Amino acid sequence: MGRKRAFTEDELLDTAESLIVQHGYSSFHLKLLASHLPGARSTIYQYYANKEEVAAAVMKRAMVRALVKAGSVDEKDPIKALQQLLRVYMEEADLHYFLGDARKVDVAQSKKAAQNVNEVLSMLKHLRGQLDRIFDAAQKQGTIRSDIPVFVLASLFFQLINTPNTLQLPPHEWADYLFALWYEGSGAH
Template identity: 45%
Template sequence: MARKQSYSHSELLDLTKRLVLERGYDGFNLKLLSEHLPGARSTIYQYYANKDEIIAACMKRSIGAILEKASALDETDSMRALQELLDIYLEEFQLHQLLADAYKIKTTASEAARRDIEYVESAHEFLKVQLTRLFQKAQQEKHLREDIPLPVHVGMFFNLINTPNMMNVPVPEWSRMLFQIWMGGAKQ
């Protein structure tokens, strides 16, 4: 008798994300995934045909969560929007690590993987344009130093996201602390 499926599509993508972050694209395979799931490996194939499809879907879901929240931001107040964007990015702080191997996905072998990677690329472009627009607006409004080139501001912003939260501070509080240090420096 076959084992009954006992996991959801969401749980499948959660586990895929965890394993890809732990092992990377090259260390991940469907056998490894099935070893961590209750039920038969064949159940995975009800959702995805191969490794590339499931990893691409996982990437799409992660960046999609960010895109949905970032798209809804009120950009009227550039600094508030940047603070809220930092909150959003910190919630999915492992996104860049997850997307690092997107170029390895074989999109020619799978239409589903191709569509998901196209979505990831377009979402990434939207987020890049949004961030640049907010930084330009903040500079024009004199909230950010104009003598520092925009790419430096953006680079520092992304370094905030990569700052290890060694104290396991809740994300909203962690985001506020990082934003304050970025805006005001470390000294009072």
Template identity: 45%
Template structure:
């Protein structure tokens, strides 16, 4: 008799996300996933038709998490909005790794997969537009340098998101340090 499924869809997606971060798209397969959840591999198919559908659903869920955090940011004070945005991205620091997988997912066979891919792409555009809008406004308000293109400032901003927290401090403290470095640099005086 085979193993009985004792995992939920959320647990399945959690394990999928961890394995995608660790092994990437190419290294991820359903056998590996079944080794990390307590249940039979065949049970995965009760939730998702195939690997592609599962991965697309996992990436969609990651996009939903960041969109929920971003949509509640108050943009009244542009610098507070940038700080809150950095914190949201630091909370979801593995997002770039997860999002990079979506370009490899083949969605031709599944309308669910196609819908998830479309959702992720639209969400990515919304995130980019929101941050570009805030940074442009910060430049207009002369709170960011105007001699540097917004895209360059944005690139450096995202580089900070990927900096590992080697100090092991809280996300609040890490965000504060990185934001200060991003905004003021590291020079004296």
């Protein structure tokens, strides 16, 4: 009869995600993770061989969450779709931090980590394609400026995610507030 695990894989990944967000990928290590989980550190190895595998699994799980939510966005009205996507990105704001770290994962340490990182980057291309498609539709409809390259509009759009929520609004309200500012501008009409 096998020994009962002290925590589930989801609990491990939840804790790892929280620690990576709090400390950053570079400061994340299995000793830190083990100190925040019940039971022996060796239990981590029942799921993952090393830090890279844990981090890559956390990144993939966050990307899948964002991809599922983004996939439910109705793209018929490009402006509403962009607003919905910003809400998704704000709800999954940690993903933005993980994506910056995805290329830091030492994929030479593990085929499993390499596969997860490759899947994360592939899913990122899918999200980027969705965003480009929506921006293109909005420009064709004339609902956003067509004299500004989509890349510039999308880059500025993504920077909204990094805007500190100084008003401490719920994420969807903060997203709507920033979207209105981005879309309508800050000048008097």
